[in-house]
Amino acid sequence: MKNLLLICLTLGIILITQQDIKAQQTYKNAIGGRLGTANGITYKTFINSDRALDFILNFRSNEKQSTFRFTGLYEIHNPINNAPGLRWYYGPGATVGSRKFKSSDTNDLLVSLDGVLGLDYKFADAPINLALDWKPAIEIVPNTEFDAQGFGLSIRFTF
Numbered sequence: 831m832k833n834l835l836l837i838c839l840t841l842g843i844i845l846i847t848q849q850d851i852k853a854q855q856t857y858k859n860a861i862g863g864r865l866g867t868a869n870g871i872t873y874k875t876f877i878n879s880d881r882a883l884d885f886i887l888n889f890r891s892n893e894k895q896s897t898f899r900f901t902g903l904y905e906i907h908n909p910i911n912n913a914p915g916l917r918w919y920y921g922p923g924a925t926v927g928s929r930k931f932k933s934s935d936t937n938d939l940l941v942s943l944d945g946v947l948g949l950d951y952k953f954a955d956a957p958i959n960l961a962l963d964w965k966p967a968i969e970i971v972p973n974t975e976f977d978a979q980g981f982g983l984s985i986r987f988t989f
Contacts, residue, residue, distance in 0.1 A: 857952050857988040860959045864888060866982030868899065874959075874986065880907045882919070884946070886965075899927035901965070903946050915952045921945070925967060941971035944980075952988065959986040 856879060864872045870888025877883060884903040890896065903923035910916045923944040930937050948963025965980030 857957075857959060860986035860988045862959070862984060862986030864982045864984045867979045868897070868982070870899075872984045872986065874905075874961075874984075881905070882907060884923075894933065895929055895931050897927060897929045897940065899925050899940065901925040901944055903944065903965070905946060907950060915954060917950045918948065919950055919963075920947045923965075929972075938972045940969065942967040942969045942977070944968075957988045959988050960984070961986070 856876065858876055860872075860874045862872060864870050864886055868888040868890035870886055872884060872886045874882050874884045882905045884901075884905055886899075886901040886903070888899050888901070890899075901923055902925075903921055905919045905921040907917045907919045910918060923946060925940065925942040925944055927940040928937050929940055944965055944967045946963050946965045948961055950959065950961045952959045961984040963982060963984075965982065967977045967980060969975045969977060
């Protein structure tokens with residue numbers, strides 16, 4: 831969590847201090863990595879100028895369990911005035927996956943309803959996109975519980 835906070839602060843300082851960087855407002859597709867509570871791969875594609883689909887394949891492991899998840903999100907992007915290339919977004923989604931408990935070697939199917947709230951930045955002079963977001967989830971299978979730990983930083987190549 832401390833590393834994620836440090837990454838957020840560094841990203842904020844870079845965005846504020848780089849006044850001469852011009853940013854492109856949109857990109858069509860992007861693929862890259864997602865770092866945070868769970869690490870994985872992310873692919874984002876815009877279906878129009880302000881609506882995107884974001885697919886995340888991630889992994890999380892600790893001393894008790896390991897999880898594998900595939901998430902699909904529908905994101906609505908909005909510009910931020912006087913910040914070219916920077917947009918905020920929100921939207922709904924869903925996840926399917928599996929959880930393996932290390933002590934008993936059993937597997938559970940995971941199903942959740944997800945949300946997302948974040949910032950998206952596209953560099954104008956480089957095919958790079960950065961996104962910082964929070965992706966909370968309500969697990970509905972195998973148990974009903976709220977997972978608020980879905981913080982992540984996505985670094986993507988745009989095309």
